[in-house]
Amino acid sequence: QQQVKQSPQSLIVQKGGIPIINCAYENTAFDYFPWYQQFPGKGPALLIAIRPDVSEKKEGRFTISFNKSAKQFSLHIMDSQPGDSATYFCAARGGSNYKLTFGKGTLLTVNP
């Protein structure tokens, strides 16, 4: 049972493009939705996160849009750069033990 569904699996854009990665969840008890960025050979690192009482959060070139009624959230990367090429994971936290459930990841390639 996959509680957080992430799409697309991979994404290729040109430099300056705006890649969008989407996630959907099922459990309405989730209360925190982070996005992690992972470079090859490294551990995931928190990029940006949102709580369900907010519809949008922006940090630099990264924006999360959150639709509570649809149980969906997405990551937008403005003015994407080759250095943004990485795997991006959405996640959702919920339950009494605050467990993080991850999406399956999106491999983003930004071509120069």
Added chain:
Amino acid sequence: DTAVSQTPKYLVTQMGNDKSIKCEQNLGHDTMYWYKQDSKKFLKIMFSYNNKELIINETVPNRFSPKSPDKAHLNLHINSLELGDSAVYFCASSPGSYNEQFFGPGTRLTVL
């Protein structure tokens, strides 16, 4: 440097062997985690300890045994290794189980 560190970075071993992976964090965090990332990059939590107490124990074979000698260390011991155990194992820590998680660099385990 303040960080989550893991040793070894690479581990190649034969089926049936017993091995351990060590994790240390010097961030002063109370909560530590082990995650498994499979060949398709899917990240799944295995265990979580808060102040040396086990709080998350996912459906993991009992060949895997975490040990937390103190709140700065969380080691993972694996008995009778199987081919399917090949993966990258990440340690993470957070100030509390409610907070942002910081991941280590990972240990790539290959079982031959």
